[in-house]
Amino acid sequence: MGAAIEVRDVTVKFGTVTAVDHASVTVHAGEVFGMLGPNGSGKTTLIRALCGLLPLAEGSARVLGYDVTKEAEKIRAAIGYMSQKFSLYSDLTVRENMEFYTGIYGLSRTVATQRQDELIQLTGLGPYIDRRAGHLSGGWKQRLALVCSLLHRPKLVFLDEPTAGIDPVARRDLWDLLFRLSAQGVTLFVTTHYMDEAERCNRVGYIYLGHMLAEGTPAELKALPGITPPETKRLEIVGPDTSALLEAIRQKPGIHEATIFGQAIHILVDANITARDLGVDSVEGVKVETAEPSLEDVFVTLSRLQSAKGE
Amino acid sequence: MTSMFVRRTTSVARKEVLHLLRDPATLFFALFIPVLELFMLGYAIDMNVRNVRTVIFDQARTQESRTLLRAFETSEDFEVIRSVQTDEALYEAIVKGDAHVGIKIPEDYSRRLQAGQTAQVLILVDGSVSSVAAEAVNVGNALALRESLRMALGDKPLPVESRPRVLFNPDTRSANFFIPGLLVVMCQLMATQLTANAIVKEKMNGTLEQLYMTPVRPWELILGKSVPYLVLTFVEMVGITVLMVIIFRVPIHGAFVTLLAIALPFILTMIGAGLWISAKADTTDAAGQLVMGTVMPSIFLSGYVFPVDSMPVIFQWVAQVVPTTWLIDASRGVILRGAGWRELWPHAAILWSMALGVLAASITKFRKHL
Numbered sequence: 030m031g032a033a034i035e036v037r038d039v040t041v042k043f044g045t046v047t048a049v050d051h052a053s054v055t056v057h058a059g060e061v062f063g064m065l066g067p068n069g070s071g072k073t074t075l076i077r078a079l080c081g082l083l084p085l086a087e088g089s090a091r092v093l094g095y096d097v098t099k100e101a102e103k104i105r106a107a108i109g110y111m112s113q114k115f116s117l118y119s120d121l122t123v124r125e126n127m128e129f130y131t132g133i134y135g136l137s138r139t140v141a142t143q144r145q146d147e148l149i150q151l152t153g154l155g156p157y158i159d160r161r162a163g164h165l166s167g168g169w170k171q172r173l174a175l176v177c178s179l180l181h182r183p184k185l186v187f188l189d190e191p192t193a194g195i196d197p198v199a200r201r202d203l204w205d206l207l208f209r210l211s212a213q214g215v216t217l218f219v220t221t222h223y224m225d226e227a228e229r230c231n232r233v234g235y236i237y238l239g240h241m242l243a244e245g246t247p248a249e250l251k252a253l254p255g256i257t258p259p260e261t262k263r264l265e266i267v268g269p270d271t272s273a274l275l276e277a278i279r280q281k282p283g284i285h286e287a288t289i290f291g292q293a294i295h296i297l298v299d300a301n302i303t304a305r306d307l308g309v310d311s312v313e314g315v316k317v318e319t320a321e322p323s324l325e326d327v328f329v330t331l332s333r334l335q336s337a338k339g340e
Numbered sequence: 341m342t343s344m345f346v347r348r349t350t351s352v353a354r355k356e357v358l359h360l361l362r363d364p365a366t367l368f369f370a371l372f373i374p375v376l377e378l379f380m381l382g383y384a385i386d387m388n389v390r391n392v393r394t395v396i397f398d399q400a401r402t403q404e405s406r407t408l409l410r411a412f413e414t415s416e417d418f419e420v421i422r423s424v425q426t427d428e429a430l431y432e433a434i435v436k437g438d439a440h441v442g443i444k445i446p447e448d449y450s451r452r453l454q455a456g457q458t459a460q461v462l463i464l465v466d467g468s469v470s471s472v473a474a475e476a477v478n479v480g481n482a483l484a485l486r487e488s489l490r491m492a493l494g495d496k497p498l499p500v501e502s503r504p505r506v507l508f509n510p511d512t513r514s515a516n517f518f519i520p521g522l523l524v525v526m527c528q529l530m531a532t533q534l535t536a537n538a539i540v541k542e543k544m545n546g547t548l549e550q551l552y553m554t555p556v557r558p559w560e561l562i563l564g565k566s567v568p569y570l571v572l573t574f575v576e577m578v579g580i581t582v583l584m585v586i587i588f589r590v591p592i593h594g595a596f597v598t599l600l601a602i603a604l605p606f607i608l609t610m611i612g613a614g615l616w617i618s619a620k621a622d623t624t625d626a627a628g629q630l631v632m633g634t635v636m637p638s639i640f641l642s643g644y645v646f647p648v649d650s651m652p653v654i655f656q657w658v659a660q661v662v663p664t665t666w667l668i669d670a671s672r673g674v675i676l677r678g679a680g681w682r683e684l685w686p687h688a689a690i691l692w693s694m695a696l697g698v699l700a701a702s703i704t705k706f707r708k709h710l
Contacts, residue, residue: 080552080553082552082553102555102557105553105555106555108553112546112549116549116550117547117550118355118545120362121359125355128351129352129354130554131351132347133348133551133554133556134554135555136347187553
């Protein structure tokens with residue numbers, strides 16, 4: 030099986046509002062696919078449509094070979110889903126939550142027990158097994174949610190912002206877990222706002238206001254022709270007072286983009302612009318270097334180009 | 341496939357029982373409030389009018405006037421709290437709420453009697469408490485009539501005598517009238533409220549969204565959730581009945597099993613109503629308001645408190661489509677009148693058709709909101 034998800038020219042509407050507009054995307058079996066895009070750009074809507082919960086206004090989509098419109102029940106039996114919000118039962122213990130979902134997926138008692146043990150082993154939930162889910166910390170809650178979405182051995186798991194609002198260590202642990210699953214052959218479709226998470230994905234898609242703007246490996250996206258157009262270059266300026274610098278730089282001619290990244294400013298400028306043109310060559314402690322576009326640069330540029338097209 | 345259905349449904353039911361056990365507050369209120377209401381209605385509320393506080397103003401002060409007043413005093417319906425000496429004081433006592441009835445015997449009472457004229461007695465009645473007023477007027481008339489007859493007939497027997505015999509509730513006790521209805525209203529409240537809350541809570545917590553992503557079918561979810569509440573409602577029904585028999589001494593003249601059987605479609609109707617509410621409401625507060633919105637008309641239109649027969653015709657029609665009307669009638673039928681299937685099968689038939697209609701409508705509505 031080549032593609033775990035195949036979306037062809039799909040449009041999803043809520044009344045007169047178009048939430049997803051002629052989007053196409055392919056997720057290969059076994060890969061970790063990262064879906065990025067601002068809030069309200071259609072990520073969650075797309076997932077819901079792929080689970081057969083929203084009708085397609087146009088286009089067609091297949092998930093694990095099943096048609097989204099005709100075989101939604103088969104899809105829901107074969108996929109896992111973990112939402113951005115903790116959506117398990119706080120008043121039930123870890124074990125009871127697991128048992129509930131094994132029942133919901135119709136697993137027999139022996140299969141259920143074996144699978145629960147496996148996943149407890151994998152996630153380290155063992156010590157918390159009899160604790161109420163509501164009393165777990167954010168990271169453990171997300172692990173439990175992941176476990177509950179994996180009980181029926183899904184071939185594909187949708188994770189809708191799984192790391193939103195959990196601490197960095199828990200975030201890293203969860204990603205380690207995701208890669209272990211990926212190694213077992215599970216396809217992962219992950220939405221996220223974190224660029225470092227996007228960088229770790231095998232392939233990435235970018236959706237903006239319902240439009241799929243790009244799809245590919247992080248390297249492919251950075252090399253897209255529109256990102257650093259001919260006759261332009263990308264520079265990184267590192268200096269002490271970045272906000273003041275940014276204000277000054279934005280006034281200069283030949284600047285296409287200027288964005289702060291922590292201690293640095295990333296700019297897209299005409300190819301002939303020098304540090305002297307920017308007026309920063311004489312400022313103490315400021316360094317200017319040529320830079321590769323980051324994924325964030327890619328998304329900022331794609332969004333800007335799309336907005337310009339719309340106007 | 342059947343085994344899948346059974347696994348999914350029992351899994352939902354099991355979880356729902358766990359929720360109930362983990363939330364003692366809900367369970368406590370669900371079971372305690374009905375018992376509290378039972379004691380309130382059984383002990384405190386007495387629809388029969390007794391010991392109405394009465395003020396008297398005897399202007400005549402004669403043998404005859406005292407005889408008449410004694411008739412009022414000994415009637416159990418009136419309790420004379422004091423005598424006053426002016427019309428103003430009599431009126432004032434009622435306005436202040438000290439008394440609901442004022443009796444004035446005018447100065448010429450005995451004189452007119454002796455002259456063979458009609459002697460008048462003024463009975464002031466506080467109309468702000470309508471049931472007391474009606475009763476006071478009736479009893480006042482009856483006492484005056486009896487005095488008149490006694491004087492007119494002397495020792496001769498009454499030419500016509502009415503001998504009322506009240507069937508089924510010979511003492512006309514309020515408890516016998518109220519508790520069979522309370523039984524029904526409490527079951528309605530519980531079944532509707534618990535079902536609505538159970539689903540709205542999942543909506544609020546996002547767990548419903550999660551369930552939609554699984555292979556569980558809407559009606560498996562609904563069935564799994566309903567069964568525990570159905571059982572709990574029956575437990576409550578039996579519980580109230582046991583208290584009714586033991587503590588309030590209301591005897592059951594028919595077969596209680598018949599009533600339970602007729603209650604099944606009623607409770608299903610109410611679970612359907614709860615489902616419908618849960619599709620509309622996004623918070624448990626909103627659901628609570630909607631539940632009260634369905635319960636209030638049921639209380640007022642079902643004959644639970646006010647007899648259907650005395651309602652305006654249009655409300656009598658409305659009462660026929662309120663499910664509560666039918667089960668309250670069946671409840672009083674079984675408990676008080678000893679009715680059985682022969683008399684009550686139409687009730688069961690009507691309630692089953694209501695149950696199927698409401699359940700079908702709410703499951704459709706529920707699915708649409710996926």
